[in-house]
Amino acid sequence: MxxxxxxxxxxxxxxxxxxxxxxxxxxxxxxxxxxxxxxxxxxxxxxxxxxxxxxxxxxxxxxxxxxxxxxxxxxxxxxxxxxxxxxxxxxxxxxxxxxxxxxxxxxxxxxxxxxxxxxxxxxxxxxxxxxxxxxxxxxxxxxxxDAAAEKNPIKALETRRAHYAPGDTDLAWTRLTVWRAMLAASLDLPPYEKVTEAEVTGEADSPSTDLLAAWLTDRLKVPVKRFKATSGEGIVQVRLNRPGGEVDLHRPDGRVGTLAQPGQPSRSVALQRRSVRDCLAEELRRLDPDEVYAGALKSLSKVAKGRVPSAKPEEAPAEAAAEPANGKAARKAKAKAGS
Amino acid sequence: MTTSAKWRNPLRDPRDKRMPRIAGPSALVIFGVTGDLSRKKLMPAIYDLANRGLLPPGFGLVGFARRDWADQDFMKVVHDAVKEHARTPFNEAVWQQLAEGIRFVQGTFDDDEAFDSLASCLAALDAERGTGGNHAFYLSIPPSAFPTVVNQLKRAGLAQAKGDQWRRVVIEKPFGHDLKSAKELNRTVNEVFPEESVFRIDHYLGKETVQNILALRFANQLYEPIWNSNYVDHVQITMAEDIGLGGRAGYYDGIGATRDVIQNHLLQLLALIAMEEPVSFKPADLRAEKVKILSATRPAEPFEETTARGQYTGGWQGGQKVPGLLEEGGFSPESKTETFGAITCEVNTRRWAGVPFYLRTGKRLGRRVTEVAVVFKRAPHLPFDDTATEELGQNALVVRVQPDEGVTIRFGSKVPGNTMEVRDVTMDFGYGHSFTESSPEAYERLLLDVLLGEPSLFPKNDEVELSWEILDPVLEFWARKDEPALEKYKAGTWGPPSADAMTARTGRHWRRP
Structure with missing residues (x-):
């Protein structure tokens, strides 16, 4: 009515x-x-x-x-x-x-x-x-x-950081929950090693990508690089480097991701982009200040911006697809060389 | 390298309340996968969990049944069940991810080869999908088959976990039919699976409203002061169903309503309503309080006056002609199985001394409803004329478990007008109004808890045995004396006359739910 x-x-x-x-x-x-x-x-x-x-x-x-x-x-x-x-x-x-x-x-x-x-x-x-x-x-x-809905999303996120007060939240952060959960779950499994560095790749104007990188810096206390993706929507890839092999979560098409980590077969993960209604429902579930979001915002400035999209993110999944058995070993070797 | 015990995941933070609890790598094996429960509840619940992102990426689902199916056939069955019964919308990407881990193993329970191929199927899943050797076995099968299956699992090396892995077994009611058989069943299962890895499903405990009883009681200041025999007159716990027993004779004949429902659901509800505040909400502390209250609970005697039982006869119910129990297919025409059972319990603690707990359940009753009603004493003095309070009943707090989940408080209110007249009114809290239409199904919560190894919502063996200790004297009395007589009641009514008599003898009456 x-x-x-x-x-x-x-x-x-x-x-x-x-x-x-x-x-x-x-x-x-x-x-x-x-x-x-x-x-x-x-x-x-x-x-x-x-x-x-x-x-x-x-x-x-x-x-x-x-x-x-x-x-x-x-x-x-x-x-x-x-x-x-x-x-x-x-x-x-x-x-x-x-x-x-x-x-x-x-x-x-x-x-x-x-x-x-x-x-x-x-x-x-x-x-x-x-x-x-x-x-x-x-x-x-x-x-x-919602930083992503503003004219200049990256600048909007910067404004949020400058004017944060307890009780503020942004849907760019809400959109990350599934990614964050998946990454946290991947670190629940062996090898139980410290992450030495991390890389996050996403669209140039994706504030969620920036926030994810900032959250990783804040939590892991390691350098995190943020790359601009040449293709894909929103967040495209996250890599966490560890001595024993890296965690690689890659979502080329904005729908289904692939999770590869040492000791585990590489698997597909449903990571569809979340609708506004989903995000809003999640926001309304919690009415207390989100301190973790505050921490991530504060760390935005610590994220190093990669000028050139790294070659590795493009290369790694192709390799995994071509040779699933050897791919893992190869990546492991590369990770070792890098660390 | 650090071990799992010492490892602190830097990405986890207790303040991070958004982060969902995702189950670790694991596979779920369902025995009796062709059954109704599996199709209508388990499979949809698994999909809903996947859709909410709560299952691990490499989750494996294995069906085990006699049917001559290939993986694809089973996948089709799951697909159809999900499409028809799942709570959340169907999402192709989620389904694809889930479908990659679906397997089927064909065989019977006494077939060694079938269990060997189950073992190799699980080993293959560990390798291909990374299920990590963590396996849960859901026994959706008659209890008579439990010994065979658990021993087969043991023989095939499936019950023994190595290192960090876990193995869990999920079983459903009935947990025996008396104390002796319950102990035997527990022994059979515990011989193979230690008690901490046994998860007994009582789907009532997975319901939000039942968990809300704990929040209502222990998070609020309002109720605790009156939650005792000084203020509470009596408690009624009702689980009524409007359906009959057509097609369930094999399971139900000889078991009856009392064993089927009171032993598990109603006594668990009683424990939650009556227990003391747990030290914490850790599973062990919660269980300690439940065990304490169950061990203080006894059936009130004399049983010929404090219990009731009945059997439904045919008639018109809800616009349909329905058969009586004796005409239902599969039941013997002389069946003495009760379809209505009611008992009176006393809880012998300082808090509850003198407060009767009435428990009733039945088939083909007035409507489908489960509720707990805490009925309070009348005010000791009413400063009104007698005529003013004629229509005033007793205050009551009703937890509506299903349907229309919520809480109702009944109290007196002045009727508008120029005379003082007080009448009962109700104040309603509807879960669906204040929270979600889409709260998770009980099975979703329980299956996730199994995979996470979170045991607080599952009754343990001592709780099961204590419930039988409460019920056994009544069942024995009924069998020995045949008193109170097994009375007939018409379908669609609220049970036999003896049910009303058992409350009327102390001047009380059943609420019409």
């Missing part, structure tokens, strides 16, 4: 929400959080709402969309309430703010927050320079940004 409330106020919205609950049963009971989506009014707004609705199947919430419209118009608040089939397991309130009001989103959001439950703010596209100082950001315990 979609209810339009043109040129309205938040108290009218609130009383409409209460009436809807009375009429439609307990639709708003049991919500665990309020998710505030901040975006410019436009076509992309609906894509963000859809992602939030999907995520709400895991975390029923009240979604407040702050869509900032034309600044030159007369100040006005148009609202739209979506419940039931149009809103997943959530209830969505879209606030379209025009004129001077466009800058005063926080004042419109405040009366609509659910009592005594966490508030999460999400900027699906362009985010403020310092989310924690933004008026809406200040209402929220947790502030989600």
């Amino acid at each position: 979609i209810i339009d409330l043109p040129s309205t106020t938040t108290s009218q919205i609130n009383s409409r929400l209460v009436r809807l609950r009375d009429e439609g049963g307990a639709t708003t009971l049991g919500r665990v959080l309020t998710l505030v989506i901040v975006t410019e009014d436009g076509q992309r707004t609906d894509a963000a709402i859809d992602a939030a609705n999907d995520a709400s199947r895991e975390h029923p919430c009240r979604v407040i969309v702050v869509a900032r419209g034309a600044r030159q118009a007369a100040p006005r608040l148009d609202a739209q309430i979506r419940v039931g089939g149009d809103a997943g397991a959530s209830e969505v309130v879209v606030l379209r703010l025009y004129g001077e009001l466009a800058k005063e989103g926080a004042s419109c959001v405040m009366p609509l927050l659910l009592p005594d439950t966490p508030v999460v703010a999400w900027w699906p596209f362009e985010a403020p320079v310092s989310p924690s100082k933004d008026p809406i950001g200040q209402l929220a315990q947790r502030r989600i940004t």
Whole structure:
């Protein structure tokens, strides 16, 4: 059900929400959080709402969309309430703010927050320079940004580092979880040796690749090189060098990866790129500050950028495919020579 | 080189709560792979785990059955089962990765050759897929076949792990049919697999709502002060099913509802509701408390008044004509098997002295529901007119285990109007409203725990034996005295009259769930 409330106020919205609950049963009971989506009014707004609705199947919430419209118009608040089939397991309130009001989103959001439950703010596209100082950001315990969706992703990540406050998080980090889990699991197996150096290869403008490299530097305390990939999407390859042989996780096509490590046959790993709704659902699962992310951000500057894409990442998988038996030994020898 | 015990993985950090627990390299062998459970629950659960990225990259799944299948045929069966029953959407890339590790071994349980080829199949998986010699054996087979299979596993050298490897065996209920047979079964299994590598599946314990009982009780301040005999009047634990027993005669005839359900599911629920706070949530500490509470639990006597049993007759249920038990195929027309069983337990601890725990289960009851209801005493003094509180019942806290998982609190509230009138209302917490529609299936959680070697959700042999010690006196009494009589009840009702009589004798009554 979609209810339009043109040129309205938040108290009218609130009383409409209460009436809807009375009429439609307990639709708003049991919500665990309020998710505030901040975006410019436009076509992309609906894509963000859809992602939030999907995520709400895991975390029923009240979604407040702050869509900032034309600044030159007369100040006005148009609202739209979506419940039931149009809103997943959530209830969505879209606030379209025009004129001077466009800058005063926080004042419109405040009366609509659910009592005594966490508030999460999400900027699906362009985010403020310092989310924690933004008026809406200040209402929220947790502030989600998405560096990859900004015009200059690498620069956006740099801004995140400069303005990090506990409670900040970025979907570029969320997209890494599967990679990080796979790499951590690979180090659970013998040989139990220290990693001596690591290399991460990915698209030039992939902030996740940068973050992965930074996380590895932070955790492993070794030099990590970041290379630009000539082909592939997002993160393409990670190699962890150890005296006893290297761990090599390679995803050439953005879908299926190959994991090779000493003492284990090389295996394919499903590593499909994660959708925004998946990432958002993961973000909403944790509402406490992510200290590991903070650590990774801090280490961004320690990552050495490789100018030329390394020859090795291209070569190694081809070799493995051609000669699975000898490939491992050959790589092992090379790793030894390198260390 | 460091050893596994000393190795600290630098990429793991307890603060890193996003990082999922992925099972280590391993293979799962399912015996009885053609059964319903395997198709509807196990295979979909394995796929769902893979889809959530929780299985190791080189996971192996081996089916063992009599059918004359090739790997491809088995793969097709798994594929269809996954497509039909999996919780998460079908993803071709995930399936391909999983399918690479699917194998099938054909044979019967007494066939030495078949187990030898199972051994070589697993050895091949270790080499090709890197399953690392870590094997879990899921025995989805009748208990009578356990001795044969575990001994075959031993003979083929599959039960013995070398070095860092592990071997685990997963078994399902029934864990025997009385104390003696349970001990025998435990002995048989333990002769080959040490107790720490035996995982007894009680799928109820994998349910989020059941685990939530621990959170509800031990994470909140609100309930603990009233969680004792000062405030609690009695506790009702119900597991009702609306289905009959058509087609299950072979398993059920002679076993009955009490052995089938009360011994495992209901007594485990009782333990979770009644136990003291564990020192920590480590498996050993949790188990210590469960064992303690089960060893303090006794069936209340006299049994002819505190227990009830019944058998359903045909009739109309939910718009369908259904047969009675005696008309169901496979059951003897003189069958004395009970399809409804109810017992009263007393828990002899300071916390619970004098609080009866009523446990009931049955087939073809009013509807499918499992719940635990903690019913509180009436307020000692009501400063209202008698007429004001006529409609006020006892306060109750109900944990709804399934379906519609959640918690309900029932309390009195003023009826709007100009007179003071108090009536029962309920306050609902729905898991599906506050959390996920897509919470993992019980089997997903349990299978992952088996692969991770995390035993807290699996009852151990002493818990099983203690449950039989509670139940055996009732079963013996029923067999010896034939009292209370095995009464008939109509399909679609809430059991025989003796069930109501057993609570009515102390002025209580069953909740209608």
